[in-house]
Amino acid sequence: MKLEIKDSPGQLVAALKPISDVGGNIKSVIHERDPLSENGTLDVQIWLELPEGKLNSLIETLKENDVSILRVGEERFIIRKSVIIIGHLMHTDLSDTVDRIDGTGYAEVGELSMVMPAINEPTSAKMTIKSDSVQDIDRAMAILQEVAEQKGFLIIEPLEGF
Amino acid sequence: MKIAILGFGSVGRGIANIVNSKNTGIIITAVADSKSGLIENNGIDLDAVLENKKKTGLCGKENITPDEIIENADYDVLVEVTPTDATTGEPALGYIKKALGAGKHVVTSNKGPIALEYKALKELADKNGCLLKYEATVCGAIPLIHSLQYGLAGNEIKKIYGVFNGTCNYILTRMADEGLTYKQALLEARELGYAEADPTYDVKGIDAAIKLVILANTILGYDKTLQDVETEGIDRLTSEALLLAAEDDLTIRLIGEIDVGKKILRVSPRVLPKNHTLVVQDTLNAVTAETDLAGDVTFIGKGAGSIETASAIISDLLFIRECNGGRS
Numbered sequence: 367m368k369l370e371i372k373d374s375p376g377q378l379v380a381a382l383k384p385i386s387d388v389g390g391n392i393k394s395v396i397h398e399r400d401p402l403s404e405n406g407t408l409d410v411q412i413w414l415e416l417p418e419g420k421l422n423s424l425i426e427t428l429k430e431n432d433v434s435i436l437r438v439g440e441e442r443f444i445i446r447k448s449v450i451i452i453g454h455l456m457h458t459d460l461s462d463t464v465d466r467i468d469g470t471g472y473a474e475v476g477e478l479s480m481v482m483p484a485i486n487e488p489t490s491a492k493m494t495i496k497s498d499s500v501q502d503i504d505r506a507m508a509i510l511q512e513v514a515e516q517k518g519f520l521i522i523e524p525l526e527g528f
Numbered sequence: 529m530k531i532a533i534l535g536f537g538s539v540g541r542g543i544a545n546i547v548n549s550k551n552t553g554i555i556i557t558a559v560a561d562s563k564s565g566l567i568e569n570n571g572i573d574l575d576a577v578l579e580n581k582k583k584t585g586l587c588g589k590e591n592i593t594p595d596e597i598i599e600n601a602d603y604d605v606l607v608e609v610t611p612t613d614a615t616t617g618e619p620a621l622g623y624i625k626k627a628l629g630a631g632k633h634v635v636t637s638n639k640g641p642i643a644l645e646y647k648a649l650k651e652l653a654d655k656n657g658c659l660l661k662y663e664a665t666v667c668g669a670i671p672l673i674h675s676l677q678y679g680l681a682g683n684e685i686k687k688i689y690g691v692f693n694g695t696c697n698y699i700l701t702r703m704a705d706e707g708l709t710y711k712q713a714l715l716e717a718r719e720l721g722y723a724e725a726d727p728t729y730d731v732k733g734i735d736a737a738i739k740l741v742i743l744a745n746t747i748l749g750y751d752k753t754l755q756d757v758e759t760e761g762i763d764r765l766t767s768e769a770l771l772l773a774a775e776d777d778l779t780i781r782l783i784g785e786i787d788v789g790k791k792i793l794r795v796s797p798r799v800l801p802k803n804h805t806l807v808v809q810d811t812l813n814a815v816t817a818e819t820d821l822a823g824d825v826t827f828i829g830k831g832a833g834s835i836e837t838a839s840a841i842i843s844d845l846l847f848i849r850e851c852n853g854g855r856s
Contacts, residue, residue, distance in 0.1 A: 525806070
């Protein structure tokens, strides 16, 4: 997500500290001087990742610290997990497989690349699932495992998050 | 220290070779294979026995049985290295019980009896004032059991996970490095003697699962069986899957894991970064223990082989002697 704040003295520190307090991760901070700005202030864009459900409490804290928030960018799916799938993906309704994840509303299939060596040979695929939180990724993975059991796929999960 | 060896296959002969060439203070007073046995209470002529075994396939006389050795030979420790039976544990289980019952220490490389009946065997050993050691059952030459029980004493173990099967690791290494299919890599492993004629036990993940059961029951005090381990092997893997992983600098390894918090035992192929500590090459094993005090501790070494497995046995024997104040 993206936060835009006015840069008056002390505001940047006042904005950054609460982010780490709620367990957020600051990806980048961009100062942009607006040449048309009459009072010479800076707009600051902060690109950050937040744990699930922490946005509202962060906004509250920022308001209490008198940081003026110009805009809160759209929340995006930032947690990703890639798995390798081996099985007859095409012959078992691939769109249904993808829909079972996309249909959850909290996770979606981001990327899918497949290698099909020959007819009747199992397909190998790499599927990336995206979501907002680790918990939701785990929920989506459980659904994928269920689909795998029904359709006879082998799912190879990462050993740990990376 | 006098020992009797039951089982004179590659591990049994490996032990004999080490005792013959190193000054360990160990004397072998009896040996038995599946068809014959020999008792020499003053110490066996190892050169002669090894030569005889090579020529005739027998280590001694056909009328001397393991039971007779357990009952009549003069020994302090029974070294039980007969082939494993994962379902019944026999005949090894019977030999171990008999020796412990007679007040003899036991060192074994046999997974079956330890995975199936560790608790009962340990009770029997304690009751008779004996030690039961089984370092060689998990990851061959790596002193994993000893490190977890003694080296990391005082630590709370949170997770144990890693590569427990060298055969699978060899196959996966070759599939990733050379683009071999699973079948080609398995054939190669067989030709090199890394895989059995019937590779089911290794490639289906059963061997790794048994090792998890042994660790869970003997180190963590669980009461698990092979059926409690979620097990998926490597026999469904494709070379394309490894190629897809390699695109992102990843690879696939067969990982056994015990999650203490969740009480989960699982063996499954997993995706790991190529530069991950557990991504070891060829037949190596690698195991990480996650602990509260020491942090992560990783062990890497040879998981199989006659001399490597014999190394674990010799270490157990010398430990027993140390525990008895250098006597026995």
